[in-house]
Amino acid sequence: MTRNQAFPLDAGWRLILKDLGVQPARVLRRAGLPEDLLSRPGQSLATSDYLRFWQSLEDEAADPLFALRIVESITAESFDPPIFAALCSANLMQAVQRLAKYKQLVAPMSLEIAVAGNGDLSLTPRWLQAPSGVPGSLQAAEIAFFVRLARLATREPVSAIGVTLPVLPTAAHARPYENFFGVPVRQGPNPSVSFAAADALRPFLTLNEGMWRVFEPDLRRRLSELDATATTAERVRALLLELLPSNAASIEGVAARLGMSKRTLQRRLEEEGAPFRALVNGTRESLARHYLENTALSGGEIAFLLGFEDPNSFYRAFLDWTGQTPERLRHAQRLN
Incomplete structure (x- = not known):
């Protein structure tokens, strides 16, 4: 599979910078990037430009804790594909599998996932094509995100059981980092964070409300909102809206969520004429x-949210469904 060679840079960064009290134009100018970059839709940056952007942000913020501040600003209202997919997952173990796929599809990054014999979960993000090193704040924010995600999704004060960073926080700021992660940060060759098995499998309770609200009414119905008159097909459609982003839309998974056997589900759908x-x-x-x-x-983000393995599979499927490419439909919509 061809890996994306650039990092997406969406308009959400303007809100992040505003929350940090940082002027976008100053950050972009310091990074040697166009000052209107965040106003342009669909922008992306090569690895070297993205790392320079982040280093500029770190320098402009002049706050040793700003990586934690960024992460703590993330809410379940965020309109963001990886957060939406993660919150649709059953637990952290499944969520990080989806996040690893997102990085593989959308950015020149990878997420290494290791599960110990006792079920403890360890995560190590890696930046590909990073010629001059990764800013320490970016490494800290990347692993802090997983802790924030676990807390948001479980509604429990989940703590890490191990955290490493190549460059430790200064002595003056070690305590805030320890308070955030729940354990002292140790020095290691790569940034990493580990979770106890019980927390890795703790059920997620949330869905991404911000993402759901942008759906049209017929794409917003959930299983819990259907009444006794709903058909089996309607119940399956409601479940698919949640299971597709988490890449768990198998007939076995749907049948289990509906509390019936696969054979019973197939039979009822056949009776309704809805395979x-x-x-x-x-x-x-x-x-x-x-x-x-x-x-x-x-296109890569849409393919990810629909549970496709790569954008090309999505493009082929969309052409089969509609007789046109995704780009042609989007272009026609803009003309209208």
């Missing part, structure tokens, strides 16, 4: 059209 595969494809097409017409998400 499972047709429901999956129909839901994917409806979501794809919505994303293309109402958001600025890239």
